[in-house]
Amino acid sequence: MERERFTRGMHALRTIQKEAGDEVYRRLSEISPDFADMLVTYPFGDIYTRSGLDLRSREIATISALTVLGYATPQLSAHIRAGLNAGLSQDEIIEIIIQMSVYAGFPAAINAMYAAKTVFDKDETEPVPQQGSPDPMP
Numbered sequence: 255m256e257r258e259r260f261t262r263g264m265h266a267l268r269t270i271q272k273e274a275g276d277e278v279y280r281r282l283s284e285i286s287p288d289f290a291d292m293l294v295t296y297p298f299g300d301i302y303t304r305s306g307l308d309l310r311s312r313e314i315a316t317i318s319a320l321t322v323l324g325y326a327t328p329q330l331s332a333h334i335r336a337g338l339n340a341g342l343s344q345d346e347i348i349e350i351i352i353q354m355s356v357y358a359g360f361p362a363a364i365n366a367m368y369a370a371k372t373v374f375d376k377d378e379t380e381p382v383p384q385q386g387s388p389d390p391m392p
Contacts, residue, residue, distance in 0.1 A: 260291060263299025270302070270309065270336035278332070313337040314350060317366075321354040324362030327369050334373045344374050 267275035282290035302312060313336050320330040337347055347370055355363035 259299035263294035
């Protein structure tokens, strides 16, 4: 059961984060293998693979939550990229951040906009998916 959750989680992590997911797992494993396994198994193996929301919707929720937190910029950047991988457009991500300014305030939204710009600038050489989402995860 644990191995199945981990395998499902790594598939989900790779689906949304591409090779960056492997890098996060590797780096965390160097610090704490148990924590790295927990990161893969619970959020990605148990939550991201549930059938209640598609991946695109999950990334909208995640970008929103991380924007509101206001202090998780590395994770926000990773999920902005994941949102692009899940079919969100740059304009949609900007609108999500603008919407969160109502609830998080302008300082958190400004930080999120800068994170988005950094991701968008880095990704300009890569094709950005348009509307829709990739194949559903198992």
